Amino acid sequence: EVHLLQSGGGLVQPGGSLRLSCAASGFTFRMYGMDWIRQAPGKGLEWVSSISRGGTDTYYADSVKGRFTISRDNSKNMVFLHMHGPRAEDTAVYFCARSETRDFFAYWGQGALVTVSS
Amino acid sequence: EIVLTQSPATLSLSPGERATLSCRASQSVRSYLVWYQQKPGQAPRLLIYDASNRATGVPARFSGSGSGTDFTLTISSLEPEDFAVYYCQHHSSWPLTFGGGTKVEIK
Numbered sequence: 001e002v003h004l005l006q007s008g009g010g011l012v013q014p015g016g017s018l019r020l021s022c023a024a025s026g027f028t029f030r031m032y033g034m035d036w037i038r039q040a041p042g043k044g045l046e047w048v049s050s051i052s053r054g055g056t057d058t059y060y061a062d063s064v065k066g067r068f069t070i071s072r073d074n075s076k077n078m079v080f081l082h083m084h085g086p087r088a089e090d091t092a093v094y095f096c097a098r099s100e101t102r103d104f105f106a107y108w109g110q111g112a113l114v115t116v117s118s
Numbered sequence: 119e120i121v122l123t124q125s126p127a128t129l130s131l132s133p134g135e136r137a138t139l140s141c142r143a144s145q146s147v148r149s150y151l152v153w154y155q156q157k158p159g160q161a162p163r164l165l166i167y168d169a170s171n172r173a174t175g176v177p178a179r180f181s182g183s184g185s186g187t188d189f190t191l192t193i194s195s196l197e198p199e200d201f202a203v204y205y206c207q208h209h210s211s212w213p214l215t216f217g218g219g220t221k222v223e224i225k
Contacts, residue, residue, distance in 0.1 A: 035214075045154075045162065045205055047214040059212050062119075095161055103209035104152040106173060108161035 002026040002107045009112030020081040022096030029077040033099035038092035086116040122217035130225040137193040139220045141206035146186045150210035157202045
């Protein structure tokens with residue numbers, strides 16, 4: 001059974017840093033791209049970032065480009081989202097998701113709330 | 119960036135009624151359009167991929183249609199568990215984008 005277990009959410013100060021983690025199990029991790037999608041409180045879904053199977057290709061939404069970094073460790077079946085200098089508008093529930101063949105999402109993590117506030 | 123516009127924002131219906139949800143793209147996304155269902159406090163659930171293919175385990179009352187810029191999600195007869203928010207998402211180019219959602223609520 002595919003399972004994505006997230007960790008690392010919480011309160012972070014504006015301008016600080018935070019790393020979100022997502023541990024995958026139940027499938028051959030290195031064969032799938034992985035993504036992060038977020039949802040601000042009471043709002044809709046926003047795609048944040050994608051990383052290719054081998055980690056060589058990454059993509060970002062304009063809203064986070066230059067501030068967030070996606071990475072993965074295929075030896076540990078994990079994907080990460082490093083948030084550098086977060087802003088109040090980055091407050092959201094962050095989901096990791098497995099990217100199917102053409103970048104849609106059949107499997108999602110449970111979500112992790114990130115609150116950016118002083 | 120491709121903008122997806124969902125309508126209506128809210129749909130008030132009774133169990134047993136038919137629901138028709140629309141998703142319009144600002145430019146063609148071919149058939150690279152998916153639909154998700156989300157309930158409060160939960161991650162989204164994939165319903166339809168490639169505009170018209172039901173995901174594994176999705177009941178036959180859910181169907182998708184369309185191509186290019188105009189897409190429809192139809193729920194033929196609403197069950198109590200279908201009252202939720204529905205999102206479309208395209209995956210034809212970067213950046214991936216989602217529609218703003220349609221809330222299907224009990225009338």
